[in-house]
Amino acid sequence: MRTGEIVAGALAPHPPHLVYADNPPQNEPTAECGWETLRWGYQRFRKDLADRDIDVIVVYTPHWQTYIGTHFLGVPHLQSVSVDPIFPNLFRFHYELDVDVRLAKDIHDRARDGGIVTKMMENPDFRVDYGTIVSCHLTRPEWDIPIVSISSNRSAAYYSIEVMQEQAAVIGRATRDAVLASGKKAVLLASNSLSHRHFTTEGELPEDMTREHIYHHGQYLWDMRLIELMREGRSRELIDIMPEFIEQAVSEADGGGLTWLISALDYPEYAAEIYAYGTVIGTGNVVAGWHPGRAAGVAQ
């Protein structure tokens, strides 16, 4: 059997606004425009993946919040409509997707063996969270590749950000080992924004870009600090600074996604490709990709 490979990893934020503005046929509401910088960034990320063989997309989502352990989708095929409970006016998305249950189970088992509380989700009526759907759709709108979706155990709320990071790092290592052992080529997505303080009002026209900007200048500074570390391949420093970043920028990285990704990528010392940075209802979002093969000089 061939050795598995992590083809790419990405910080792939999930604001439903981006899907809304893209107007895919699966989404009920339609938009005139909006958040182009981020959407074009996703476009460039997709272009970078276009000539790569990909067997599976593994996504770690902060919007499947499980306060008891980390859960994995364990139903082979799921079909429903995802209505965002927070922005239902923007996101009512009809999805149909395949799950790589075998890989999910292997990551689950390895994480469990690493001391993580884990559970497979096997209820066929389960509705997939919109974080998973948005990040996967923007990465692969064709929906022709099976996914693995990993929930976010909110240990930061129960214990501390440091505990969350430790646990996410273990799941990242389990993910890496499982992908390599599977012989599959995987793309990993950490579905979260950076700074995460929202505006609490919305314009009559959600895509009115005259209203869109970062909530607070301090958040912007923190986001740029993180991006600078990504651009310079200083991922261990990024992990070191993470607790303070999460606290100061009210970051959605508190769900563990970015830490999981960095761990699964084995703490890359090469530069991330920054595809885009933009704000969505005041939060800071970056589309950033790590391409291990490119860093190692492998012909692509």
Place this chain on the structure above:
Amino acid sequence: MKMALIVPGLPHPLLCPERNEGWQRIRDGFAAAREELFAAKPDVLIIYSTMWPSIVGHQIQAHPNPEWVHVDELFHDLGSIPYRFCVDQAFAHAWCGAATARGLSAREVAYDGFPVDTGSVVALKLLTPENEIPACIVSSNIYSDRAESVVLAKAALDALEKEGKTAAAVVVSTLSNRLFTDFIEPGEDRIHSLKDDEWNRKILEFLADGRLEDVSQLSREIHRQVRVRKVVNFKPMWWLSGVMGGHNRFSGKVHAYEALHGAGGAVVTLTPSDAGVGDKEYDEEDVEVFGGDRGVLIAQGTPAAMPLPGAGAPPSAPARASVPATAPVTASPGGIIRTKTAPDPVGAYPHARRAGNLLFLSGIGPRTPGTNEVPGGPVRDAGGHQEEYDVAAQTRQVIENMSAVLAASGATLADLIDITVFLIDMERDFADFNAVYREHFEGIQATRTTIEIDALPTPIAVEFKAIAHLEPA
């Protein structure tokens, strides 16, 4: 309000009560509460669910018949819950309007497939299994604090009055919310810690004595002591006490108190009664209108940049990277500001005009933008006959209109430095006007002059003229 109920939203009593005697007792508690509820015969069941988070203000369920097969994102292995509920659309609409009128951001949601949260599903399935009473569900904004929660409650009362309906109010929340972080056998369930258990019992002692407002006043302390900090505060008791009138005069009954995977779940009913322990002094003040304690709620155009609590610059940030107190002003040539969010001027003048760092506002009255209706009633009818009017309501609308003009100028009420107030009847209106003024301007400390005049150009009793100081453009 006929009565209040506090119920837990975890799905165990609904889906598998047979697995744990305590879960069954919670279910039995629901049944006992249901009997009281049916006897009270409310027209509508108003649910505040801590398990439905929102970001953009508060969302109010307005689909007439939400229908789905629900699966809890955490306890998915316990099974699926098919539901079809009956929602009081008219009340939802009235509540949304009333909330907006009181300064809140609110919207109705009426989408097929909208995910009703587990807590609301559990409460409705166990309290009105045959949809015997139409319901209305409101979300819990993750950023909202006491003022917003209390005003949201008062808006519900406004809506009830408008609709001429009675209601029962339901809070869906556990008391202590710390779950075990590992899976347990049903028989092993217990309250997570002795400390949580003691706090829960103290809360229930208060509630059994009918001391709802006392529990509300303790919300921040309860949050610190027994709540995992998923959100900014323990809000449901603020809302519940607000909607029940903000007092302690209830007859309380604790129907059940048990562990739900470590959290403290209780079924409690509260019925208005003069037999309660009564009221003394409260630490936290009552509040009628939400002025936007984060600033962003005021602005229609560019949200004001509010300092983020705890947010600072990263270690390498330049020292000068501070945040301006207000957003830059954008104005048309000549600094002229006109906006559709305030009532149209009655002459050839703009709403405001900027000169340097000063913004001069034209006289602003209480007409409602778009309709020109005067809240609280006009001072005279079309025939010129005097009418009874409410100067407090007019003053609120003046301040709302002034906020709109300031927002269109990139400013807020906090930027005002001088205000001139015109009243047509100082003796009759000054006290009521002054009380409303205090609610909004006590912390701003703009200078003020109040003048009695014979008349204003439209049938209104009050008008403000103001000057604001802005940051350099």
